[in-house]
Amino acid sequence: MGPVLAGVLQLLALIGALALAYVPLGNYMARVFSSDKHWRVERWIYKGIGANPDAEMRWPAYLRGLLAFSAVSVLFLYLLQRVQGVLPGSLGFRSIDPAQTFNTAASFVTNTNWQSYYGEQVMGHVVQTAGLAVQNFVSAAVGIAVAVALVRGFARSRTGELGNFWTDLVRGTIRILLPGAAIAAVVLVACGAIQNFSGIHEVGQFMGGSQQWNGGAVASQEAIKELGTNGGGYFNANSAHPFENPTPFTNLFEIFLLLVIPFSLTRTFGVMVGSVKQGYAILATMATIWVGFVALMMWTEFAHHGPALQLAGGAMEGKEVRFGVGSSSIFAVSTTLTSTGAVDSFHSSFTGLGGGIAMLSMMLGEIAPGGTGSGLYGMLIMAVIAVFIAGLMVGRTPEYLGKKIGSREIKLAACYILITPALVLVFTAASMALPTPPHSMLNSGAHGFSEVLYAFTSASNNNGSAFAGLNANTDWYNTMTGLAMLLGRFLPMVFVLALAGSLAEQKPVPVTAGTLRTEKPLFTGLLVGAILIITGLTYFPALALGPLAEGLAS
Numbered sequence: 001m002g003p004v005l006a007g008v009l010q011l012l013a014l015i016g017a018l019a020l021a022y023v024p025l026g027n028y029m030a031r032v033f034s035s036d037k038h039w040r041v042e043r044w045i046y047k048g049i050g051a052n053p054d055a056e057m058r059w060p061a062y063l064r065g066l067l068a069f070s071a072v073s074v075l076f077l078y079l080l081q082r083v084q085g086v087l088p089g090s091l092g093f094r095s096i097d098p099a100q101t102f103n104t105a106a107s108f109v110t111n112t113n114w115q116s117y118y119g120e121q122v123m124g125h126v127v128q129t130a131g132l133a134v135q136n137f138v139s140a141a142v143g144i145a146v147a148v149a150l151v152r153g154f155a156r157s158r159t160g161e162l163g164n165f166w167t168d169l170v171r172g173t174i175r176i177l178l179p180g181a182a183i184a185a186v187v188l189v190a191c192g193a194i195q196n197f198s199g200i201h202e203v204g205q206f207m208g209g210s211q212q213w214n215g216g217a218v219a220s221q222e223a224i225k226e227l228g229t230n231g232g233g234y235f236n237a238n239s240a241h242p243f244e245n246p247t248p249f250t251n252l253f254e255i256f257l258l259l260v261i262p263f264s265l266t267r268t269f270g271v272m273v274g275s276v277k278q279g280y281a282i283l284a285t286m287a288t289i290w291v292g293f294v295a296l297m298m299w300t301e302f303a304h305h306g307p308a309l310q311l312a313g314g315a316m317e318g319k320e321v322r323f324g325v326g327s328s329s330i331f332a333v334s335t336t337l338t339s340t341g342a343v344d345s346f347h348s349s350f351t352g353l354g355g356g357i358a359m360l361s362m363m364l365g366e367i368a369p370g371g372t373g374s375g376l377y378g379m380l381i382m383a384v385i386a387v388f389i390a391g392l393m394v395g396r397t398p399e400y401l402g403k404k405i406g407s408r409e410i411k412l413a414a415c416y417i418l419i420t421p422a423l424v425l426v427f428t429a430a431s432m433a434l435p436t437p438p439h440s441m442l443n444s445g446a447h448g449f450s451e452v453l454y455a456f457t458s459a460s461n462n463n464g465s466a467f468a469g470l471n472a473n474t475d476w477y478n479t480m481t482g483l484a485m486l487l488g489r490f491l492p493m494v495f496v497l498a499l500a501g502s503l504a505e506q507k508p509v510p511v512t513a514g515t516l517r518t519e520k521p522l523f524t525g526l527l528v529g530a531i532l533i534i535t536g537l538t539y540f541p542a543l544a545l546g547p548l549a550e551g552l553a554s
Contacts, residue, residue: 011291011326011330017256032176033168042170045170051167052164062149065165066146069138069165070109070110074105077109077131081101083095084126090124096122099475100473100478104132114341114459116477119236120235132232133217138169140177140228140371144176146377146497147269149496150376151272151380153500153502158506159505177224180227181228185223188223191249193222194243200214201213226255226257227258229338230340239251259290259338262286263287263369270282278518285528286367296357297357298325298329301350319349348442353547358454359450363424363461365531365535366462367379371462378416378492383518385410385417388405412502413499416499420460423488424542428542431452440477450467455481
């Protein structure tokens, strides 16, 4: 079997598995967030934090709860890292430096999981399990909660109430992420991923020195790392490390995990708004972009330029031989089109155009299918923009799901889509203009610029993957990427929740002959076009200086 055919068959198997999970998981999540019943363990949690799970919240209260919880999470994770040196199970590692501590705390609380450190050489068992792994769960649950609040904004009318943040947070964690991660961890352990709390072991003598590895609760963290679209690995090599991702099967399984909730949330959306066809339209948009980008990535990485690549069957530099070009391409696109950031290959070693595809995947806003929750609410914002464009073309007040898209709604949507590109371009420009930050670049020229552009694209979009050619462990990059993660996560959420509150206050608009049918393929095509055109106009100059220049020169 040739490598191209193997890659295509893996893609088809992945699509089949996602299709099987789509309806049952999507329906289950809709029931989770529509039920008025509370589990006993959930009641204990509500009592412990002093929350009333049945109290409805308007969008400012929902936002205050979200920001308060996230602020406490940042502070807790910061302090945990600063006192690591005196904690049991620290494996002898010292406390983390302040700039890197801030960066890591911001990273994991924002579901970014950017890592400017070697996990196996810096973090002990307590920080990994009680700090980072916990945030893998709750940061993902926060994203789902915001998405559900926006869906309620479309589904409800003549009320500003969007549900209860604490209820949505606890249910997303207890009923969805915990059981899913537990099952996934068992599968990973059965397939060879490690799960222990062992210390540091010397594994052999190499070049006159020894190599050391430490164990850890790797399988359990790997499971939620992918299922919650987090991405932060136990080891620096991330999902290229055999302890985290031992076989081609686990590689495909991890891709399935990072895609299954974001895709299935479109079904949840359709059920909650009372029209599964609307969910299918959003799903079709996500799937079209994802499949298209996977095909482009495979084409660029399988392209044979010279005898070395012909013998290897593709651009194998920086890729694990046990995965190959096809599987690595699927993983790279899936992890950058979601907010996962996990890697099973070295993105800096991809072809110039291949690296550009990974970068463009994040620049789309990670909405195809995006992160847990963040992908759905990002796509719904783009749907609002698309119906507004359609309304301009026909001279009619735009409507979406029975709600008018007026000046207030379109201003909020416009602010949402502008904030992240502004962060990416401003931080990248500052890093290239100042004298010290460029010293962190491994390469000069177009590829060096791509390293910096990729870093801030990843941070601002809460992805967390890296080109890996940039030394990001400096005070500048630790501080600036940390700020980019926080602003890129929480400022868009402000606009999403404000939009949800505005929509929930409206009364439904009856469907007429002039209403745009947003469940039809025509709207799907319009939405795909709007996403690609808006992103292209925003980022094309920066892409032309980096990956496009490199790809055309090679």
